[in-house]
Amino acid sequence: MSTFAQYNFPDFLNQALTAIHFTTPTDAQEALLPPILAGKDVVGQAETGSGKTHAFLLPILAGIQTAEHTVQAVITAPSRELAEQLKDAAEQLVSRQEPQTRILLAVGGTDKERLVEKIEHRQPQLVIGTPGRLADLVTSHVLQVQTTRYFVVDEADMSLDMGFLTDVDHIASAMPTKLQMLVFSATIPEKLQPFLRKYMHSPEMVRVALKSVISPTIKNILLATKGRDHNRIINTLLHIGQPFLALVFANTKERVDELYDYLQKQGLKVAKIHGDIPPRERRRTMKKVRDLQYQYVVATDLAARGIDVPGVSLVINDDFPKDPEFFIHRVGRTGRNGLAGTAISLYDPEQEQQVAQIEGLGISFVPEELKDGELVAANDRNRRRDRQGVAQAIDPSIKGMVAKEKKKRMPGYKNKIRKAIKVDARRKRKIARREQRRK
Structure with missing residues (x-):
């Protein structure tokens, strides 16, 4: 060693x-x-x-x-x-x-x-x-x-x-x-x-080869909101298990202000950090956060790489960052120095593409949901997709044909779909060979 x-x-x-x-x-x-x-x-x-x-x-x-x-x-x-x-x-x-x-x-x-x-x-x-x-x-x-x-x-x-x-x-x-x-x-x-x-x-x-994109000591939870109000969900999450220090990340300054006001009204001693706060006040707030005078902090991505405080036990993503790389920096505020940490990302059904992008970085989620004020295991959102078999191989450009053929329910429609997939694959191989010759 x-x-x-x-x-x-x-x-x-x-x-x-x-x-x-x-x-x-x-x-x-x-x-x-x-x-x-x-x-x-x-x-x-x-x-x-x-x-x-x-x-x-x-x-x-x-x-x-x-x-x-x-x-x-x-x-x-x-x-x-x-x-x-x-x-x-x-x-x-x-x-x-x-x-x-x-x-x-x-x-x-x-x-x-x-x-x-x-x-x-x-x-x-x-x-x-x-x-x-x-x-x-x-x-x-x-x-x-x-x-x-x-x-x-x-x-x-x-x-x-x-x-x-x-x-x-x-x-x-x-x-x-x-x-x-x-x-x-x-x-x-x-x-x-x-x-x-x-x-x-x-x-x-x-x-430096990544042993894990995020620390293995972090439990990375994907929480289905099911259309419920984010403010109320976050307030509930902040009361579960009494976190030592919790960071809540939002995408905009306006959203940080909104969350900050709401959580204050719920009786939480919360700090906020974003770019519109005067530098002197930001430094003062950061010092108080480091001195553990606050248990809860709401911030934009400006603070994702700027807060390095020992003891962050919980990170909550009110929304996914526009740049998937920032997800790593947000979640990386917890689970440091071998300590356990929890990261919870609120997830709406229309955000499937953003979740897939983050998973593409090598990050995996644990699906959970809120039930009676507690976090419980939930069904994996990919379970239906995993049962679809050959349909997953179909390029988006021919999905219309698949849908049309299925709707018609005419004899031999499966063969037509398979044939369309083969034609599409041949076309892609030709394009790839042409590009290779040009190189």
């Missing part, structure tokens, strides 16, 4: 790891640490909660020269909450260092003048921030990034989705060509490729 001792980190890092009870590297850390320590550019694709944060923070903090009063490492994160988490993790790791690495948090919604004053007094050695604020500081020549040795783009796919990649591009263009660049992402979308080609030098692609 491997341990962190094999990487020969400085004593202050080993002491910090011992203090937080980190002795054995995760699969992601075992895969990422060797190429990063070797000085290679790395594109890391790993699941949420895999431990990738320490996989890049440890080598960077080991390499920063505290005697040099220059910017040596820059890390971007797509949200204030994620940036604050990274800063907290970095400060935890340098707590035994003397003198300590100077770490600066640069995020939007904070006092810019005070931040500029702090940087002009003395350049930080490690800067962690959101792309917009960092790009602003680089453009105004306040932050001197031309001495940077490490540049990390964390949650790159999220930065792309939120339109921050232009700012990240601007930051990277002000840095020296000889630097180690590390990009981490849950997915590697095609639109990210031009950015990677532009700045990275023969990067090593590290894909």
Whole structure:
């Protein structure tokens, strides 16, 4: 069994790891640490909660020269909450260092003048921030990034989705060509490729094989609403088993506000987090959530990767996220560090396609329903489909013919259906061969 001792980190890092009870590297850390320590550019694709944060923070903090009063490492994160988490993790790791690495948090919604004053007094050695604020500081020549040795783009796919990649591009263009660049992402979308080609030098692609798309300690429930009111269902679920900390995810700010108001009227002490809440108030709320002053939190996907609080025992999806990948990030807030967790997704009959998309990611559900205020096992929604046999092989383009023939109930209609399937299969094979010749 491997341990962190094999990487020969400085004593202050080993002491910090011992203090937080980190002795054995995760699969992601075992895969990422060797190429990063070797000085290679790395594109890391790993699941949420895999431990990738320490996989890049440890080598960077080991390499920063505290005697040099220059910017040596820059890390971007797509949200204030994620940036604050990274800063907290970095400060935890340098707590035994003397003198300590100077770490600066640069995020939007904070006092810019005070931040500029702090940087002009003395350049930080490690800067962690959101792309917009960092790009602003680089453009105004306040932050001197031309001495940077490490540049990390964390949650790159999220930065792309939120339109921050232009700012990240601007930051990277002000840095020296000889630097180690590390990009981490849950997915590697095609639109990210031009950015990677532009700045990275023969990067090593590290894909950490998923043992399970979501933690095996999570019970992932699909709950049929049967047309009942979502507000009432969620209120009932929050009262079952008294969760230690419950997160309820909704797709829009308006829906978060609606749920928040309803649950408050039911007497629950609930917090809400979404993009329209002023940054200072959001930070205050997040601190109270971390201090366990709230038992219930209603949030948009902004918080799906931003809330990393130990003890989340229940996640409820009021609706499925528009991007199926976000389902993993939502559910991944529970069942961490080997602890048991429950995720419940409310399901309406017309959402069959969305459920199928999520199942296509390798996620399986446990079907349950609410009965007399309790969760009980329900029939698998696929049971009818599984009995349909050959009909499942029929392409959607000929389903009309199938329906028509069945309706007619004329002799030999089954043969006609089989013949149509064969014709359709031949047509597809021809198209595939033609495309192959063109390639």
